[in-house]
Amino acid sequence: MASENQNGDRRHQEVGHKSLLQSDELYQYILETTVYPREPEAMKELREITAKHPWNLMTTSADEGQFLNMLLKLINAKNTMEIGVYTGYSLLATALALPDDGKILAMDINRENYEIGLPVIQKAGVAHKIDFREGPALPVLDQMIEDEKNHGSFDFVFVDADKDNYINYHKRLLELVRVGGVIAYDNTLWSGSVVAPPDAPMRKYIRYYRDFVLELNNALAADPRIEICQLPVGDGVTLCRRIK
Numbered sequence: 551m552a553s554e555n556q557n558g559d560r561r562h563q564e565v566g567h568k569s570l571l572q573s574d575e576l577y578q579y580i581l582e583t584t585v586y587p588r589e590p591e592a593m594k595e596l597r598e599i600t601a602k603h604p605w606n607l608m609t610t611s612a613d614e615g616q617f618l619n620m621l622l623k624l625i626n627a628k629n630t631m632e633i634g635v636y637t638g639y640s641l642l643a644t645a646l647a648l649p650d651d652g653k654i655l656a657m658d659i660n661r662e663n664y665e666i667g668l669p670v671i672q673k674a675g676v677a678h679k680i681d682f683r684e685g686p687a688l689p690v691l692d693q694m695i696e697d698e699k700n701h702g703s704f705d706f707v708f709v710d711a712d713k714d715n716y717i718n719y720h721k722r723l724l725e726l727v728r729v730g731g732v733i734a735y736d737n738t739l740w741s742g743s744v745v746a747p748p749d750a751p752m753r754k755y756i757r758y759y760r761d762f763v764l765e766l767n768n769a770l771a772a773d774p775r776i777e778i779c780q781l782p783v784g785d786g787v788t789l790c791r792r793i794k
């Protein structure tokens with residue numbers, strides 16, 4: 551990614567840095583002042599377990615977990631869905647925010663990683679809210695849409711999975727989320743690569759999914775069925791509020 555310093559020098563740095571803030575120090579300040587001191591014990595434990603896993607870059611960051619937890623409480627969410635669970639950090643943030651009779655339909659192609667976090671979720675006393683389905687999410691959405699009683703039945707959906715399917719998820723989720731409900735798409739700034747020149751150094755998977763993320767962002771901005779808001783939290787989160 552090219553950037554310019556105060557002397558007007560252009561420098562190139564590798565796209566892939568997760569923080570979108572001005573400096574690592576500022577991000578560390580947020581974590582240490584606002585996030586870590588208020589992070590529930592179970593989320594801290596799960597974050598530390600996940601940090602030892604080889605794919606730990608996939609996990610939702612602690613500040614984003616705190617944001618999701620707050621958002622779910624603000625909108626009084628009860629019936630929710632998560633696409634892309636990994637070890638369950640965002641799932642736990644959701645489960646802790648919902649009332650005792652709240653529900654999360656959680657989908658992931660990988661059960662093994664979900665089971666890494668499951669004991670922590672059970673210990674936190676919120677596992678009864680989770681209906682975990684192993685497998686690709688798209689067919690589950692298609693099946694749900696066939697039954698009209700599922701239409702408009704979800705208050706909140708968090709999408710954090712295969713970026714090349716986000717557009718496909720969006721088409722279906724707009725039927726399943728209620729008017730006034732929220733769909734949150736994660737990674738919509740895709741490590742800052744959305745503004746990188748084509749020749750910028752980029753990890754292979756960042757380059758591969760970049761065009762899908764750009765396509766999604768344009769499609770969401772043009773969709774009259776939703777109000778949107780893109781937040782530079784974590785790797786970028788776009789909130790979509792269904793209005794029709």
Ligand SMILES: C[S@@+](CC[C@H](N)C(=O)[O-])C[C@H]1O[C@@H](n2cnc3c(N)ncnc32)[C@H](O)[C@@H]1O
Binds near residue numbers: 637639659710
């Ligand atoms: C970025 S991780 C999710 C991180 C998680 N939200 C957290 O808080 O740690 C993406 C997950 O999406 C899952 N995934 C990929 N393709 C999928 C699909 N077609 N359907 C469901 N899950 C999928 C992957 O197995 C992976 O666990």
